[in-house]
Amino acid sequence: MFTLDPAFVATSHPLADLPLCTARLQDDGRYSWIVLIPKRAGARELEDLSSDDRTQLMAEILAAGHAVRAVGEALGRAVEKLNIGALGNVTPQLHIHVVGRRSDDPAWPGPVWGHSPGVAYRTDALALGLGAAQKAFAARLTVLS
Amino acid sequence: MFTLDPAFVATSHPLADLPLCTARLQDDGRYSWIVLIPKRAGARELEDLSSDDRTQLMAEILAAGHAVRAVGEALGRAVEKLNIGALGNVTPQLHIHVVGRRSDDPAWPGPVWGHSPGVAYRTDALALGLGAAQKAFAARLTVLS
Numbered sequence: 157m158f159t160l161d162p163a164f165v166a167t168s169h170p171l172a173d174l175p176l177c178t179a180r181l182q183d184d185g186r187y188s189w190i191v192l193i194p195k196r197a198g199a200r201e202l203e204d205l206s207s208d209d210r211t212q213l214m215a216e217i218l219a220a221g222h223a224v225r226a227v228g229e230a231l232g233r234a235v236e237k238l239n240i241g242a243l244g245n246v247t248p249q250l251h252i253h254v255v256g257r258r259s260d261d262p263a264w265p266g267p268v269w270g271h272s273p274g275v276a277y278r279t280d281a282l283a284l285g286l287g288a289a290q291k292a293f294a295a296r297l298t299v300l301s
Numbered sequence: 302m303f304t305l306d307p308a309f310v311a312t313s314h315p316l317a318d319l320p321l322c323t324a325r326l327q328d329d330g331r332y333s334w335i336v337l338i339p340k341r342a343g344a345r346e347l348e349d350l351s352s353d354d355r356t357q358l359m360a361e362i363l364a365a366g367h368a369v370r371a372v373g374e375a376l377g378r379a380v381e382k383l384n385i386g387a388l389g390n391v392t393p394q395l396h397i398h399v400v401g402r403r404s405d406d407p408a409w410p411g412p413v414w415g416h417s418p419g420v421a422y423r424t425d426a427l428a429l430g431l432g433a434a435q436k437a438f439a440a441r442l443t444v445l446s
Contacts, residue, residue, distance in 0.1 A: 237388075266390075
């Protein structure tokens with residue numbers, strides 16, 4: 157039975173329930189950043205997913221890229237480059253980061269992971285970002301909720 | 302027409318020619334680290350690949366994970382966690398890092414990207430690592446050369 161690691165609850169907001177993953181918006185208003193967590197109990201590596209799940213994961217990563225771009229557009233900071241990462245050194249539950257990067261963001265050109273503590277969204281920007289990302293997901297995937 | 306960015310030539314060794322990607326062993330003897338570069342001219346993001354190419358890429362990422370583990374075994378330092386990343390902030394040609402991590406490696410638990418300059422392999426370790434990785438790829442994929 158899949159249960160979300162509490163680490164994600166502390167650092168991100170619920171965004172969309174996709175066929176494979178639960179998608180969350182990272183609570184760091186400096187970036188357009190989505191985290192995808194496959195709803196598969198015990199999965200830590202891509203190889204722990206079935207082949208069908210991996211195909212679906214690729215589709216959800218692509219959709220998350222579009223959603224990240226939509227967040228950037230909604231907040232007036234167009235995404236220049238996508239960064240995708242599956243690390244899990246600190247939180248082992250399998251998760252994939254899809255991060256919109258800009259050459260004026262604080263960590264550029266280095267990775268965002270481990271760079272600096274997140275800066276929480278303001279309420280109005282959070283609502284804009286969540287709305288834009290949800291619309292982008294719904295345009296490309298079956299969204300369960 | 303695909304041509305490999307010279308940045309990869311300077312930092313890695315040719316490892317295997319796969320159906321989609323050219324695979325290279327990162328010249329950093331502190332990690333078991335493979336870089337996959339899809340042989341598609343102009344690709345910068347996953348969305349620049351066709352759907353069939355993305356399916357093949359997932360298969361090659363999985364195989365690279367096995368190859369990275371094989372490098373670790375051959376060099377007496379078993380991989381504990383895989384880190385997979387597609388960044389491209391510095392070198393825009395689409396490429397995917399598959400890195401074997403250990404809790405005693407220099408960058409743990411942070412990302413390897415941007416952590417510190419690579420430490421070149423010794424000749425004997427390089428030969429062992431390349432051989433182990435090539436054998437692991439050949440066991441799972443059609444290797445062109």
